Amino acid sequence: MRILAFAFAVLSFASGRASAEKVPLSAGPAATSTQKIAVDARGPVALVEVTRTVTSLQSPPGSHGSEAVLDFALPDGSALVALEVRDGGRWRSVDPAAESAHAADVYKTESSARGLTPVSEPFEDGATHRLRLLRGPALGAQPVTVRYRFAILPVANNGRLLVRFPAAPERLPPAAEVKLQLRDAADAEIAGVRTDLPPGAGTATGRATTRGAWEVAWTPRSPKGKTREVAPLEARVALAALSPTETALALLARHGAAEKLDPPGSVLFLVDRSRSIGLPGLSAERDLVRAIIEALPPSTRFDALFFDRRIKRLFPMSRPATREAIESFENEMVPDRLQNGTDLLVALREAGALLRRETATFGPRAMLVLVTDGALGAAADAPGLDKALGAIPGLDLWLAALTIRPVDDEPLGPRARDLLRALAASRGGVARELRANQIGDAVPALIADLERGGDLGAIRVVAGETDKRLAASLAPGDALAGVLALKGPPPRTVRIEGLARGRAVPVVAHPQRLQPEWLRPWIEPPPSQTTRFFEAPSLVALLERGGFVEASDSGTMVQGSMDRMVVRNMLSLAYMPRARACYLNRTAATPALRDLSGKVRLAIDLSRGEVDRATIEASTLGNPDIERCLTESAFEIEVPRAFHNDAPVTAVLNMNFRPRTPDKKADGDLGAVGDQIDLVIEEMRRREAEASPAPPH
Numbered sequence: 001m002r003i004l005a006f007a008f009a010v011l012s013f014a015s016g017r018a019s020a021e022k023v024p025l026s027a028g029p030a031a032t033s034t035q036k037i038a039v040d041a042r043g044p045v046a047l048v049e050v051t052r053t054v055t056s057l058q059s060p061p062g063s064h065g066s067e068a069v070l071d072f073a074l075p076d077g078s079a080l081v082a083l084e085v086r087d088g089g090r091w092r093s094v095d096p097a098a099e100s101a102h103a104a105d106v107y108k109t110e111s112s113a114r115g116l117t118p119v120s121e122p123f124e125d126g127a128t129h130r131l132r133l134l135r136g137p138a139l140g141a142q143p144v145t146v147r148y149r150f151a152i153l154p155v156a157n158n159g160r161l162l163v164r165f166p167a168a169p170e171r172l173p174p175a176a177e178v179k180l181q182l183r184d185a186a187d188a189e190i191a192g193v194r195t196d197l198p199p200g201a202g203t204a205t206g207r208a209t210t211r212g213a214w215e216v217a218w219t220p221r222s223p224k225g226k227t228r229e230v231a232p233l234e235a236r237v238a239l240a241a242l243s244p245t246e247t248a249l250a251l252l253a254r255h256g257a258a259e260k261l262d263p264p265g266s267v268l269f270l271v272d273r274s275r276s277i278g279l280p281g282l283s284a285e286r287d288l289v290r291a292i293i294e295a296l297p298p299s300t301r302f303d304a305l306f307f308d309r310r311i312k313r314l315f316p317m318s319r320p321a322t323r324e325a326i327e328s329f330e331n332e333m334v335p336d337r338l339q340n341g342t343d344l345l346v347a348l349r350e351a352g353a354l355l356r357r358e359t360a361t362f363g364p365r366a367m368l369v370l371v372t373d374g375a376l377g378a379a380a381d382a383p384g385l386d387k388a389l390g391a392i393p394g395l396d397l398w399l400a401a402l403t404i405r406p407v408d409d410e411p412l413g414p415r416a417r418d419l420l421r422a423l424a425a426s427r428g429g430v431a432r433e434l435r436a437n438q439i440g441d442a443v444p445a446l447i448a449d450l451e452r453g454g455d456l457g458a459i460r461v462v463a464g465e466t467d468k469r470l471a472a473s474l475a476p477g478d479a480l481a482g483v484l485a486l487k488g489p490p491p492r493t494v495r496i497e498g499l500a501r502g503r504a505v506p507v508v509a510h511p512q513r514l515q516p517e518w519l520r521p522w523i524e525p526p527p528s529q530t531t532r533f534f535e536a537p538s539l540v541a542l543l544e545r546g547g548f549v550e551a552s553d554s555g556t557m558v559q560g561s562m563d564r565m566v567v568r569n570m571l572s573l574a575y576m577p578r579a580r581a582c583y584l585n586r587t588a589a590t591p592a593l594r595d596l597s598g599k600v601r602l603a604i605d606l607s608r609g610e611v612d613r614a615t616i617e618a619s620t621l622g623n624p625d626i627e628r629c630l631t632e633s634a635f636e637i638e639v640p641r642a643f644h645n646d647a648p649v650t651a652v653l654n655m656n657f658r659p660r661t662p663d664k665k666a667d668g669d670l671g672a673v674g675d676q677i678d679l680v681i682e683e684m685r686r687r688e689a690e691a692s693p694a695p696p697h
Helices: 100-113 275-295 323-332 344-357 382-389 414-426 436-451 516-523 564-584 624-634 671-691
Strands: 017-020 032-042 045-054 066-072 079-087 090-093 129-135 144-152 155-157 160-165 176-183 185-190 193-196 201-208 214-220 233-243 246-255 266-272 301-307 311-313 365-372 396-405 430-435 456-463 466-474 479-487 494-500 503-509 531-535 539-545 598-607 610-619 649-657
Touching: 032 160, 045 066, 045 516, 066 144, 079 129, 079 516, 079 539, 100 129, 100 531, 100 539, 129 144, 144 516, 176 185, 176 214, 185 201, 233 494, 233 503, 233 516, 246 456, 246 466, 246 494, 246 516, 266 275, 266 344, 275 323, 275 365, 275 396, 275 436, 275 610, 301 323, 301 344, 311 344, 344 365, 344 382, 382 414, 396 414, 396 436, 414 430, 414 456, 414 466, 414 494, 430 436, 456 479, 466 479, 479 516, 564 598, 564 624, 564 649, 598 624, 610 624
Parallel strands: 032 176, 266 301, 266 365, 365 396, 396 430
Antiparallel strands: 017 066, 032 045, 045 144, 066 129, 079 090, 079 144, 129 539, 155 160, 160 214, 176 201, 185 193, 185 214, 233 246, 246 479, 301 311, 456 466, 456 494, 494 503, 531 539, 598 610, 598 649
């Protein structure tokens, strides 16, 4: 399941836990008898109301009252709207406290007046709030009913929307009586029991044990009249007027998958074979390509273009995916084929030219699979990538832009992620970021997404004066949800749009109206997020925030670093002999060449353990051949890579070239450096001889 969100979209759920102050063993433990959960789904927001009854309020001997403690948890990113306690036949609202410290002091004072010591127990695992209740002696141990309401954004999963409830942390949790109220839903499911619903509004009821994880889910009805040529964008919007000048907008944008198409008959792989891939990445790329070939029908034909700064084709023409053909591909995925530099623009340009030349072979439907580690080169840009591939008339082309990295590698950078998502969206394809251990599960899923129309790109919302980008892409069946603040009164319509195959896919939504309190906590947090307080002669209630650590989807990644001297030594030992050989290999045909001197400033970009680019920033040498040799020689060296660090590094070399003069003492022996220069010069001359045309016989 993939969940896309720009605000409050990581949803988890935990039930409450009730306890009481420690009492003699004969009194027995505190327990709860009933629990009711009502879920009211209103467009993009689900309003949840939980009602619980604490039945065993215990009071120590000699006290003038009793205390109960209820620990409960809210979903990550949800908004607590209201908390109420039933007292004497009336619901008492527990509102945000202006001063947390003052509320806590008042609660302690009231506890002492009743002869009680507030319960001091650690929070249950996962609990986000603790509700403390003090009752007077007149009510004794009568049951206390607690009701709290909060708003959450449902999660999208395979075309359905759902709210998950994990197992309750209590030893003997009560069962839940569940009521699910829906609008424009085809069916409802409560704890695994599914019910079909009539058109319009519908209500489903059920019962769930809270000892294990469970969920409520529903399938939204697809809007009528949608074309299936491209995957439609569906939207549900709700508005709440917070003030005459501000409006809260809650939205849920869903990518409704198109009808499933047959898989393509041919595949062209565009495989990154630059040095930044590294040995683990090279193995992962090989496994990924093989998994894609094996997931397609046996009749599928394939070919591959390997790219770094240059392009190499695997076969003279595409071949069936036989065992021999697959082995031919794997024989090319070896370490000595890795080269410095990455030019994705050239690779896409060559791939487009190949597909145009051999449209009859690859057609009528083909798939282009880009396999890379995400080091795309500094020259790559979103419009340039799509333009480099170009139009391919007569061919229905699917595009999959896949980045594959070892398990412990750094996540893909935002620039590369946006470029690949934009490229995929312009072609109705998919862009996925994979780890080496995810290939088995990810390949069938991405092929299924291609068959259902591919990703939508550049999702944005236009409402009133607001024009905001929501997400770079949205996969088939996925949804994104969030709450935004708009200036001015509520607009009559809200437009949400995306890109499919380079065309805009807009949808105009007519928003539902909600009460301001349902959305206000997301836009205007109360002064005290941690404490709510209520005080009356018969009841004192204090709500505290739990001491918990919220989980992060991105995780924690240790960033590496590289010492400055490492780069300096590498360039001194690996590059400077080549640079000197470029100068010494010049001809002495003229006095100017013999006495050639000058300064060259060279910038070498290093990224993920490879030379990405070498540029002459300034030169007084005035010799294009030597300058070209200096640039090309930079791509011949092997550079170290900082551990778990994608950040590019630019090394700048200031080199001074001049011939020996008679008054300067000649170096009789350059030692090992001289031997390296001789080897470099010998290799340069061998390449020049191979490149020159053979003399006529």
